[in-house]
Amino acid sequence: MKLRALVPIIYILFLMLPIYWLVAMSLKTTNEILGGFSLFPQKWTLESYRTIFTDPSWYWGYINSIAYVSLNTVISLAAALPAAYAFSRYTFLGDKHLFFWLLTNRMAPAAVFALPFFQLYSSVGIFDTYLAVALAHCLFNIPLAVWILEGFMSGVPKELDETAYVDGYSFPAFFIKIFVPTIKAGIGVAAFFCFMFSWVELLLAKTLTAVAAKPIAAVMTKTSSSAGFELGLLAAAGVLTIIPGAIVIYFVRNYIAKGFALGRV
């Protein structure tokens, strides 16, 4: 019995090791990093973090990333909510095929779409804007959001809809005032997954931006290649990219496991 309890602990330790190393590196001075191996920082320094918070080319990367990720989450949810409702409540011509086709878009390799996306978004004139990245990430986030929301909505009895009509609610009023609050856990889970997949994606985000909307991840790749061996700075930037995700996951911790269990497919 005790042996069993050890399994998750060992696994979590394994997960924490590289993260610990990243944090340790971010707190070391450049001299110490290049000087050789040390398990703990000998001389603590927040110099790397100070650089990031004072240099606009660094901190704007974070603002840009958060901006397009939030925009993508809003668009994905706004479009996915009515669609998921339709899939959970109505049958209509071709619904099953449509559902499967939506999911196939998750299978498209981002590398395949990088160049066409660049051309498409340049031609409609929104290259290097938050909107471009947010729309591009809809490709894989909308199918996922529809799928998760549909699972949650199917768990709500149809009587709720019918009672609301009897009580004289119009459809939009019912949807916004009654239905959405009922499935707020599902919306939370869907928002979490949209946030997650938009936040971690780099290839499309990097292809679709140049200067104005450049994500933090792209700032990092550029810095590491041009400035040579600034490992401490790179590590500090990496640590800071983990924090937003950690905050979001803390809020939805009780729902993550449930989100997938309820989904169909």
Place this chain on the structure above:
Amino acid sequence: MKTQNQKGWLFVLPVLILVAFNALIPLMTVVNYSVQETFGNNLFFWQGLDWFEQVLRSERFHGALGRQAMFTGIILAVEIPLGVAIALAMPRSGPWVSVCLVLMALPLLIPWNVVGAMWNIFTLPDIGLAGYTLNTVLGIDYDMTQSPFAAWATIITMDVWHWTSLVVLLAYAGIISIPDAYYQAAKIDGASSWAVFRHIQLPKMKRVLTIAVLLRFMDSFNIYTEPFVLTGGGPGNSTTLLSIDLVKTALGQFDLGPAAAMSLIYFAVTLLVSWLFYTIMMRDEE
């Protein structure tokens, strides 16, 4: 019972427009490139299916596809059983559940290039924790810029580190949805813990595990950023997976025709495998 109602299409319309804009137009662009030759200046010549033939016959494509299949095969064989085992060992209730879930989900939320950079720093032979331990403490010669084996071991460990938690979360969701009555019945029957796993937990997890395998298959088959940052496809070509090879062809050499043909073959392989697996797993349902 669901209502038969064509109004459903109206509700689906925004999703349809957004996804079609993102999926169909670029896909048509790729198809367009795949049958033409270009020398720049927007001059295109009809090429027919030549690119497809060329890609399907090229050893470079076979090599990349083989490496990709090997990578995906290995990580599925490691992550799925490992994820299930960890999910089974997790507490079912209590304060530790949230702590475990939050900590385990952490790697999933790290940007992919940061994952690559993090593992790069972690495995540097002289100053990385893992690299130093292997080389100096354990005396194993480890340098992934030199040895293809070390590079492979590193990208696989990295992927296991990165994605096993997704399998754990899904499997765990399946396990906690099993009512207590099932376990009590099994206890009365004197079932062994293997029998409980084989006849109660595994069938109940079938659906979420199907999703887990599908997601891991699709995502690992499309993997690009992490191995690119970590190894750059090297040493030599030893870790050049499909997406890395594709980006090299399309953006590095600007061979749009062959790259487009390769994209379509790549996409078709992913679709076919996913569809086959999905159909087989869902055969006995409904």
